[in-house]
Structure formats: C-alpha cells, structure tokens
Amino acid sequence: MKKQLFLALALLGGSSSAFAADCELNINVQDAMTFDKPSLEISLAKCDNVTLKLKHEGKMPKTAMGHNWVLTTTADQVPVASAGVTAGAANNYTPVDDKRVIAGTEIIGGGEETSITFSTKGLKVGGDYTYFCSFPGHSFLMKGKFIVK
C-alpha cells in the first residue's frame, strides 16, 4: 500500500501535459498459477500512466494461493523473483526500494482485487519486459509479455 501511495503522489507531482492520458489494463487470476492473459500491451504515445488492475477470482487465501503482478525487464525477472522470496510475505515477495521493479502490486487472495498506477516514462518502445507473480514458486509458470509500442 505504501508503495502505491508513493507512486500516486509522484505522479501527481509530475508535469503531465494537457494531452496526458491514463490507460487501464485488467488481468485476472484464479486458484492456479496462471494469468488469464499471456501478454499485455500499451502504447507510449497514448499512455503517460498505466493503471493495472488485478483481480483474484479464486477462493484460496493469499497465504496458500496468493498472487500479485510485478513488472521488470525480462532480464531482471528471475533475479527479482529470487530477491522477492528473500523479501518475504511482509513485503509482498517483492524486493523493497529495488530499481529493477518497474511496478508491483500487493499480494492478494481469492475474492480480492488490487491495482497499481505507474508512469510509462522509463519504458522503451520495443523493450523486453515481463510481468510475473512473485509468490514463491509461481513465477516459473505465472508470467507474460509486457509489450510497449
């Protein structure tokens, strides 16, 4: 929650142009190690900020089948997932103050939903990005391509 608030404040303080647009992405999960979409796509020309909404349509508690949505470069995905396990449940299995984490939600369980809003400023068109769930053991299967156009 703290990280989301910080990002929201950072966005408010940023200089957004008159044509600034906020884009919304939705992705759902269930009581299985998979996202309902194999990829997500944004356009830098259209999106200054992106709000990613994650919905857990399953029934299992977050301690057993928790999921989140973390965005990194594809090269950083495996090391960040490992660092996330070390960071532990209290940190949503996401390394704290780690620049490799472009965006990340909290871990949620069945019936819950969450979202994260982040700036697209640092993203590059055609860059190689991956989103994944950093719950221990999930990231090997639970990931997708984040396409920036």
Ligand SMILES: [Cu+2]
């Ligand atoms: Cu998961």
